Amino acid sequence: MSTAPRGWTATLLDPDEPPAFEIVNAQGAGSAVLVCDHASNRIPRRLGSLGLAPEQLADHIGWDPGAAEVARGLSAHLDAPLVLSGYSRLVIDCNRPLANTASIAEQSAGVLVPGNLGLTTQARAARVEALFRSYHDAIERLLDARSNRPSILLSIHSFTPALSGEQRPWPVGVSHWRDRRFAALMSTALGHRVDGIVGDNQPYPIEEAIDYTVPVHGEGRGLHAVMIEIRNDGLRTTAQIDAWVERLAAAYREIEAEAIKLGSFPANI
Numbered sequence: 206m207s208t209a210p211r212g213w214t215a216t217l218l219d220p221d222e223p224p225a226f227e228i229v230n231a232q233g234a235g236s237a238v239l240v241c242d243h244a245s246n247r248i249p250r251r252l253g254s255l256g257l258a259p260e261q262l263a264d265h266i267g268w269d270p271g272a273a274e275v276a277r278g279l280s281a282h283l284d285a286p287l288v289l290s291g292y293s294r295l296v297i298d299c300n301r302p303l304a305n306t307a308s309i310a311e312q313s314a315g316v317l318v319p320g321n322l323g324l325t326t327q328a329r330a331a332r333v334e335a336l337f338r339s340y341h342d343a344i345e346r347l348l349d350a351r352s353n354r355p356s357i358l359l360s361i362h363s364f365t366p367a368l369s370g371e372q373r374p375w376p377v378g379v380s381h382w383r384d385r386r387f388a389a390l391m392s393t394a395l396g397h398r399v400d401g402i403v404g405d406n407q408p409y410p411i412e413e414a415i416d417y418t419v420p421v422h423g424e425g426r427g428l429h430a431v432m433i434e435i436r437n438d439g440l441r442t443t444a445q446i447d448a449w450v451e452r453l454a455a456a457y458r459e460i461e462a463e464a465i466k467l468g469s470f471p472a473n474i
């Protein structure tokens with residue numbers, strides 16, 4: 206997959222920095238495969254703070270607060286392998302196609318990102334190779350290694366309760382791309398376990414031009430896949446996080462047999 210010469214990685218991450226991704230429970234025997242594109246708000250040392258204040262990096266523009274903890278809990282409950290991205294979406298967003306202008310965002314939710322302005326081709330390539338490719342290659346290898354058994358992809362995210370002055374009422378949302386069969390099962394099972402309405406492709410629909418992970422690693426290879434978005438005001442304490450893990454795990458277990466029966470299908474892209 207990689208086209209740039211070796212060495213790009215070395216131009217972004219120092220040897221003592223964490224890798225671009227982390228794999229938890231790689232040999233997990235369950236049917237679910239978990240990914241967390243926005244798990245971390247870490248910035249590679251060489252990029253400083255991208256010109257942002259610590260409180261801006263800690264906010265939802267830098268990552269999905271609480272999502273990594275939920276994903277780790279689910280990995281344990283469902284015996285599912287989990288791949289987490291190691292760096293902030295502001296360095297490069299692992300859920301955006303590279304051609305999308307939000308891949309390396311010059312502004313996010315109205316906040317200008319000074320460290321992303323006027324990047325050279327080389328600076329962009331370094332981020333693509335060191336972070337984006339490394340993370341997605343890891344997911345691809347993991348799914349390749351499981352190709353002889355059922356895999357259902359759950360992409361775990363969190364979202365901010367209000368954006369651009371608009372309140373978002375859903376405590377959780379399930380988003381699908383073209384095939385909504387698995388999403389429908391998951392939404393119904395979750396609906397019995399939450400107070401409020403489960404977002405149906407809310408707060409975000411999945412679109413090929415905007416999303417990468419579900420179209421490419423899910424339907425792109427014929428796997429059922431959803432993005433699960435949890436409103437982050439429900440993920441502020443360990444008890445809240447544990448409750449979401451329990452709910453999601455119980456909902457998944459309830460529909461797992463039916464979901465596996467759906468089988469895989471011809472790749473969609």
Ligand SMILES: [Zn+2]
Nearest residue numbers: 243269362363
């Ligand atoms: Zn996210």
